[in-house]
Structures are given as structure tokens and as C-alpha cells.
Amino acid sequence: GIQVEQSPPDLILQEGANSTLRCNFSDSVNNLQWFHQNPWGQLINLFYIPSGTKQNGRLSATTVATERYSLLYISSSQTTDSGVYFCAVELANRDDKIIFGKGTRLHILP
Amino acid sequence: SQTIHQWPATLVQPVGSPLSLECTVEGTSNPNLYWYRQAAGRGLQLLFYSVGIGQISSEVPQNLSASRPQDRQFILSSKKLLLSDSGFYLCAWSNRVGEQYFGPGTRLTVT
Numbered sequence: 001g002i003q004v005e006q007s008p009p010d011l012i013l014q015e016g017a018n019s020t021l022r023c024n025f026s027d028s029v030n031n032l033q034w035f036h037q038n039p040w041g042q043l044i045n046l047f048y049i050p051s052g053t054k055q056n057g058r059l060s061a062t063t064v065a066t067e068r069y070s071l072l073y074i075s076s077s078q079t080t081d082s083g084v085y086f087c088a089v090e091l092a093n094r095d096d097k098i099i100f101g102k103g104t105r106l107h108i109l110p
Numbered sequence: 111s112q113t114i115h116q117w118p119a120t121l122v123q124p125v126g127s128p129l130s131l132e133c134t135v136e137g138t139s140n141p142n143l144y145w146y147r148q149a150a151g152r153g154l155q156l157l158f159y160s161v162g163i164g165q166i167s168s169e170v171p172q173n174l175s176a177s178r179p180q181d182r183q184f185i186l187s188s189k190k191l192l193l194s195d196s197g198f199y200l201c202a203w204s205n206r207v208g209e210q211y212f213g214p215g216t217r218l219t220v221t
Contacts, residue, residue, distance in 0.1 A: 031208045037152075041198055043212040084152045090208040097159060097167075098144065098210055103152040 002027040004089055006101035013077050014109050021072040021104045023087035030090045032063050034072050037084040037103070046072070046085075077108045112137035116201050116213035124221055129174075129188040131216050133201030136182065141203040143184040144210070145176055148198040160184060196220045 003026040013019055023032070031050040035043045047054050047061040049070065054061055058078075063070040074081055084103040091097055113136045123129060135141055145157040156169045158176035166176050173192060177185045184201060198217050204210040 033210060035212075041148075041200075041215050041217070043200065043202075045209075045211060048207075048209045086152075086154065088210065097156070097169075098204065098208065099156070100146075100154040105152060 002029075002089070002091055002099055004087065004099050004101040006085075006087060006104050008104060009102070010105045010107075012107045012109065015077055015079060017077050017108075019074045019077060019106065021074070021085050021106075023070045023072070023089075023101055025068050025070075025089050027068075028092035029065070029068075030092050032065075032070050032090075033088045034061055034070070035086045035088065036081075037086065039083060043086070074106075077106075079108045079110050082106055082108045112203070112211065114201060114203055114211060114213040116199075116216055118216060119214065120217045120219075122219045122221060123191050125193055126190050129186070129191050129195070129218070131186040131199055131201075131218075133184040133186075133213055134182055135203045138182070138203065138205065140181060141205065143178060144202040144204070145184065145186050146200040146202065148200060148215075149196075154200065158186070191220045193220050 005024045007022045033048050034046040037043050049061045049063045051063050051065045058075045060073045084105050086103045088098050088100045115134050144159045146154045160166050160178045174188050200215045201213040202210050
């Protein structure tokens, strides 16, 4: 089946630093989402980005579907950015199944 | 706007007891619905998904089952809980383009 791999698995940064999280997928997909899971477990939608680039404040994302990867950029990190970041893809065979990567755990130090 | 509800928020149940977790969605019709489990660590495991009333696809053979009695209601059940069923259960819905939204989750501890 399709593989969704996220890197790095863990990342510790000082407040104010920038970071890039990567999501590679092994097959054609219809869409891709990035989520942030906060310390209380809530999964928050960051981007719905099947292709191209989007920006929302200090966060931006780029998906290059033809090369099967997506990047999430976080600039000027804040402690509230801590948590786990997931990417999730919907398979191109349209069976409505959404597959998650294992996540990147980000810890921002004050 | 759409909202998704899950209850209960937390649950402690003894081994061998039954389980019923409920998820409802408001503000949309005919959504795709999903149940995920997140065990220790961070991965989300897809358990069930549904594209319509009475239509359930199971991803992992186990002692859990799901039902969709109404368009915007998704229920996760078990007749007899195992210790390994402990975890964080998340319900989600997606629109026709596949954009997915999650509920607040139910934290289940089986003792």
C-alpha cells in the first residue's frame, strides 16, 4: 500500500527559529492535508494543499504532487507551535481512504 | 458552519465490558465519516470509514465494530473490551474534495 513518510520524527528548536517539515508519499494522491495536534489531542487543520503553495501567517506549505512530497514551513517559532504535525493524503483511486504519516513531534523551547 | 461532536470525552471501562462511542456532525449532509485510534505514541490508525448510511469499511480486524444509523451519526462499539483497546479515539468527517475535520476525541482507558 501507499507509504506516507514524515521527517524528521522529532525536532527541538529554540523559540524564534525556523523549521521545515517534510512529507513524502509513494503513490499518486488526490489531496494532502497538514494537521497540528496540540497537547490536548485536538487535531487542527493547517492546510488543504493538493498542489502549489499556501501561506497562513507564520506557516506556509508547498506540495509538489509530481515529485510526491510536501513541505510545511514554520517561521519564527513560538512555544504554542509545539505538538505533533501530521500530513495525510487521500489515495488517487478515489476509495475515500485517507492515510496519515506518523508525524513530526516539534518541541519549541522558550 | 460545520461542527463535529464526540462523547464521552473520557471513559474508564473494565475489561470485558461493552463500549459505545458516538460521533455526530452538524451543518453538512452526506459526509464521509471516519474512526481513528491513536495509541501510545503518535500514529493515527484508521479503524473504519463510511461513505453513506449503512456503508462501513473496516480497515483493521479486531473486536470493534462501527455503525452509521443516520447520515450524520457514526457509532463505534465493542461487545467486550480488551486492555489493548485503550487509546484516544478520534472521529472525523470529510467533504467531497476530501478535506478532513476532526472531533475533540474520546480518551478510553480499559482497566
